[in-house]
Amino acid sequence: MTRKEFFARVGFGAAGVLLPACVAGLATSCSDEGTSSSPPSNVDFTVDISSGDLAINGGYMVTQRIVIARTSTGDFIAVSASCTHEGTNVNYNSSGNKFVCPNHNAEFSITGTVTKGPANSNLKQYKTTLTGNTLRIYS
Numbered sequence: 726m727t728r729k730e731f732f733a734r735v736g737f738g739a740a741g742v743l744l745p746a747c748v749a750g751l752a753t754s755c756s757d758e759g760t761s762s763s764p765p766s767n768v769d770f771t772v773d774i775s776s777g778d779l780a781i782n783g784g785y786m787v788t789q790r791i792v793i794a795r796t797s798t799g800d801f802i803a804v805s806a807s808c809t810h811e812g813t814n815v816n817y818n819s820s821g822n823k824f825v826c827p828n829h830n831a832e833f834s835i836t837g838t839v840t841k842g843p844a845n846s847n848l849k850q851y852k853t854t855l856t857g858n859t860l861r862i863y864s
Contacts, residue, residue: 764805764849765790768864774801775858783819791851793862796822796835801853803862804837809846824848 770789778784779801785794792806794817806814808826815824815833823840824833832841837848854861 764807766864768851768862770863771859771861773858774855774860779860783817785817785819787814791862792817792824793853793860794819794824794835801855801860802835803851803853804833804835804848805851807848808844809839809848810842810844815848 768789768791772779772786772788772793774780774795778786779793779795782795782797782799785792787793787806790806791803792815793801793803795801797819804815804824808815808828808831810826810831811828813826813828815826815831817823818825821832822835824835824837825831826844829843830841831839831844833844833848834840837850839845839847851862851864854863
C-alpha cells in the first residue's frame with residue numbers, strides 16, 4: 726500500500742465515522758432550544774458604555790443572555806436574547822428599530838413584543854438606567 730492509498734482509506738474511514746455526527750448536528754440546529762433556556766429572571770448588572778458597541782447609536786451587544794441595544798436616538802433597551810421560537814440569539818436592527826432572529830426571521834418590537842412569527846411569545850424586557858458611562862440592566 727502506498728502512502729497515498731493509506732491516506733485515502735483513512736480519510737474515507739474518518740468521513741464515514743464523522744458524517745452521522747455532522748448530520749445530527751445540523752438536524753439539531755433547528756431543535757426547540759427556547760424551552761431549555763428560559764430568560765434570566767433576577768437580573769442586576771452594569772456595563773460600561775464608554776467604548777465598544779454601545780458607545781454609538783444603533784449598536785448592540787449580548788451579555789448574560791440579554792441583548793442590550795442603543796437606539797438611533799440614544800435610548801437604551803434590553804430584552805432576553807433567546808428567540809422564543811427556537812432559542813437563537815436575536816440581533817438588533819437599528820434601521821427598523823426592532824429585534825430580528827437570524828434563524829427564521831421572527832421579529833420583535835423594542836419592548837420585546839412579537840411583531841412577526843414564527844415566534845409566538847414575547848421576549849422578556851428589562852429596565853435600564855444610565856449614570857455617566859455606566860448602564861445598569863435590572864429586573
